[in-house]
Amino acid sequence: MTIKDLAQKTGYAVGxxxxxxxxxxxxxPKARTIILQAAKESGFQLNTNAKQLKQTHSNAxxxxxxxxxxxxxxxxxETIQRCVAQTRYQLLVxxxxxxxxxxxxxxxxxxxxxxxxxxxxxxxxxxxxxxxSAIDIPCVVVTNNASTLPFANxxxxxxxxxxxxxxxxxxxxxxxxxRIAVIGGDPTISDTSRLRLEGCMDAFRAHGLPFDxxxxxxxxxxxxxxxxxxAQDLIRSGSRFTAIFAxxxxxxxxxxxxxxxxxxxxPRDVSVMGVDGLPLGSYLVPQLATVIQDGTxxxxxxxxxxLRSIEEGTPACHETVPFRIARRESLRRIQAQGET
Amino acid sequence: MTIKDLAQKTGYAVGxxxxxxxxxxxxxPKARTIILQAAKESGFQLNTNAKQLKQTHSNAxxxxxxxxxxxxxxxxxETIQRCVAQTRYQLLVxxxxxxxxxxxxxxxxxxxxxxxxxxxxxxxxxxxxxxxSAIDIPCVVVTNNASTLPFANxxxxxxxxxxxxxxxxxxxxxxxxxRIAVIGGDPTISDTSRLRLEGCMDAFRAHGLPFDxxxxxxxxxxxxxxxxxxAQDLIRSGSRFTAIFAxxxxxxxxxxxxxxxxxxxxPRDVSVMGVDGLPLGSYLVPQLATVIQDGTxxxxxxxxxxLRSIEEGTPACHETVPFRIARRESLRRIQAQGET
DNA sequence: TTGTAGGCGTTATCAT
DNA sequence: ATGATAACGCCTACAA
Numbered sequence: 001m002t003i004k005d006l007a008q009k010t011g012y013a014v015g016x017x018x019x020x021x022x023x024x025x026x027x028x029p030k031a032r033t034i035i036l037q038a039a040k041e042s043g044f045q046l047n048t049n050a051k052q053l054k055q056t057h058s059n060a061x062x063x064x065x066x067x068x069x070x071x072x073x074x075x076x077x078e079t080i081q082r083c084v085a086q087t088r089y090q091l092l093v094x095x096x097x098x099x100x101x102x103x104x105x106x107x108x109x110x111x112x113x114x115x116x117x118x119x120x121x122x123x124x125x126x127x128x129x130x131x132x133s134a135i136d137i138p139c140v141v142v143t144n145n146a147s148t149l150p151f152a153n154x155x156x157x158x159x160x161x162x163x164x165x166x167x168x169x170x171x172x173x174x175x176x177x178x179r180i181a182v183i184g185g186d187p188t189i190s191d192t193s194r195l196r197l198e199g200c201m202d203a204f205r206a207h208g209l210p211f212d213x214x215x216x217x218x219x220x221x222x223x224x225x226x227x228x229x230x231a232q233d234l235i236r237s238g239s240r241f242t243a244i245f246a247x248x249x250x251x252x253x254x255x256x257x258x259x260x261x262x263x264x265x266x267p268r269d270v271s272v273m274g275v276d277g278l279p280l281g282s283y284l285v286p287q288l289a290t291v292i293q294d295g296t297x298x299x300x301x302x303x304x305x306x307l308r309s310i311e312e313g314t315p316a317c318h319e320t321v322p323f324r325i326a327r328r329e330s331l332r333r334i335q336a337q338g339e340t
Numbered sequence: 341m342t343i344k345d346l347a348q349k350t351g352y353a354v355g356x357x358x359x360x361x362x363x364x365x366x367x368x369p370k371a372r373t374i375i376l377q378a379a380k381e382s383g384f385q386l387n388t389n390a391k392q393l394k395q396t397h398s399n400a401x402x403x404x405x406x407x408x409x410x411x412x413x414x415x416x417x418e419t420i421q422r423c424v425a426q427t428r429y430q431l432l433v434x435x436x437x438x439x440x441x442x443x444x445x446x447x448x449x450x451x452x453x454x455x456x457x458x459x460x461x462x463x464x465x466x467x468x469x470x471x472x473s474a475i476d477i478p479c480v481v482v483t484n485n486a487s488t489l490p491f492a493n494x495x496x497x498x499x500x501x502x503x504x505x506x507x508x509x510x511x512x513x514x515x516x517x518x519r520i521a522v523i524g525g526d527p528t529i530s531d532t533s534r535l536r537l538e539g540c541m542d543a544f545r546a547h548g549l550p551f552d553x554x555x556x557x558x559x560x561x562x563x564x565x566x567x568x569x570x571a572q573d574l575i576r577s578g579s580r581f582t583a584i585f586a587x588x589x590x591x592x593x594x595x596x597x598x599x600x601x602x603x604x605x606x607p608r609d610v611s612v613m614g615v616d617g618l619p620l621g622s623y624l625v626p627q628l629a630t631v632i633q634d635g636t637x638x639x640x641x642x643x644x645x646x647l648r649s650i651e652e653g654t655p656a657c658h659e660t661v662p663f664r665i666a667r668r669e670s671l672r673r674i675q676a677q678g679e680t
Numbered sequence: 681t682t683g684t685a686g687g688c689g690t691t692a693t694c695a696t
Numbered sequence: 697a698t699g700a701t702a703a704c705g706c707c708t709a710c711a712a
Contacts, residue, residue, distance in 0.1 A: 028681060046705085050389075050706040054688050108388075225619070284624075368697055390704090391691075
């Protein structure tokens with residue numbers, strides 16, 4: 001079933017059929033109706049390959065989602081869809097696994113689909129350094145700060161990760177905690193992890209509290225299991241603490257389990273706080289205190305920045321959106337004890 | 341930069357260049373070297389659109405994943421990748437949201453990418469009835485029984501959902517529970533939900549236990565929130581029960597929270613069991629009892645069945661793989677009380 | 681408003 | 697082993 005068949009069937013020429021299908025002007029209402037009708041009832045579908053082979057540009061906005069199963073991304077994607085639906089642009093969503101280069105993928109898709117701009121949901125600066133120069137249309141990375149990257153067409157909108165961690169620690173300190181262990185990602189690999197760790201240290205420093213990474217920090221991938229292991233490791237090391245800050249909710253969940261297995265109750269014996277604001281968190285017992293990233297705001301700003309770039313050629317910018325501290329059941333006020 | 345340019349540059353004809361680039365036979369080693377070399381140093385990239393437009397078939401196996409964020413699917417996908425990597429086939433993975441027709445998507449991709457076969461991770465029989473007839477290559481649906489569908493090229497490999505539910509209920513009954521509430525999906529919409537509900541009723545019937553769907557069953561989408569709501573609703577209705585069976589782990593988590601908010605502890609006051617075997621389950625407090633679907637086995641059989649279909653033309657088949665009951669902390673033995 | 685024809689970059693089918 | 701050439705399905709001038 002090609003437009004040729006459709007042409008035959010309706011008695012019109014392929015040119016007319018093509019124009020009707022694409023909503024171009026210069027097609028009589030009658031012809032349009034007939035053709036669209038015929039297309040519908042014969043289940044006709046344009047062949048994207050042929051279409052894009054000929055096309056020099058589309059009116060699509062590409063969204064590359066790196067990290068299937070990331071709830072925050074799902075939420076943001078919904079917002080993006082809502083925002084873009086109100087414009088004349090189409091959305092082209094590409095989900096991909098963690099283990100591929102999102103930039104390489106985008107480069108290929110740009111060649112093949114010729115979008116007007118790209119939104120990256122997640123991404124790592126290394127990949128951008130490596131491959132991004134092949135892309136020359138406006139792009140924006142969401143949840144990952146790209147301000148240090150030397151690309152004039154690459155914007156970013158993020159939560160201030162350093163500040164997130166700092167305020168989380170401040171919150172715990174305000175509740176009387178003095179010895180707070182931290183678990184998170186590998187600061188030498190991930191920018192986000194580094195920033196969150198630095199934020200913690202800012203807070204400790206501001207209060208003159210001791211923090212020794214070797215003693216008080218454990219790193220791993222963001223997963224239930226690594227959170228569990230990190231906490232186990234902290235406990236076994238004999239380190240004393242009244243609270244754990246996990247740089248990701250998933251790790252916090254694993255940590256709570258590890259605490260429990262060692263006879264430590266949350267929040268009775270140890271307070272726990274995560275980061276991300278996973279929906280899951282408010283269904284846990286106890287509800288997980290966390291720093292909620294505003295997915296809606298991130299997504300909205302991302303779209304706005306991209307559209308302005310596309311339409312008005314505004315230069316790249318790097319923004320930050322507010323976040324929210326959610327004090328929840330996993331957090332408890334304690335008597336501040338002198339530090340040891 | 342097209343193969344024409346490459347041809348010009350190397351002095352060969354486009355046909356030769358194309359063959360060299362694609363590793364086809366009938367190309368002299370010398371020509372191959374020269375052409376590949378030239379391609380490399382000029383950064384040449386084949387235009388996928390043009391390629392796929394012209395190509396009559398590829399050696400790709402298409403995997404359509406419906407339901408981003410489904411951990412079971414992620415696990416299966418890894419297995420599939422491992423299995424296919426050992427063959428001469430390439431994998432083409434397409435993730436999509438819940439709200440699109442996986443079959444319509446597959447139809448389009450088949451037309452455009454010409455794969456040798458398709459693996460569906462998740463899917464609904466309605467969509468198959470509607471659109472599948474346009475696909476004539478071997479396909480296999482995983483986690484969804486397609487044996488009732490009238491397609492000779494469509495296999496399926498599933499966990500026996502009815503049996504899963506039956507055994508889950510049996511497990512609870514064996515622990516002394518007589519009044520078991522059930523929460524799950526809408527049986528009129530989802531086959532899986534219907535089968536799981538039927539499995540429950542099988543078990544109740546076998547033991548002569550009363551089960552009234554209006555009183556003891558609550559339906560919703562598989563989500564934390566709907567699990568929470570379903571349990572709240574059960575509790576508020578005044579219905580008495582000593583256990584809840586949730587047809588999905590995510591619902592079980594929500595249900596546990598709802599119980600807790602109503603002063604009911606798990607497993608002290610109410611036992612809870614889910615289905616799926618989410619990794620999360622073993623990090624919860626209490627660890628969530630569940631029925632573990634064997635993702636690896638599902639995926640492996642899926643690939644095996646598909647490959648045999650492709651290579652040997654074996655007819656479609658419908659298989660089942662074993663599952664495992666995980667008795668965990670959320671389950672408690674109680675004194676069997678007379679039913680009310 | 682509609683029809684016709686050329687071409688997008690590639691592969692496939694011939695002939696050489 | 698290589699070269700020439702016709703498709704693939706669509707879009708887009710341009711002609712009618």
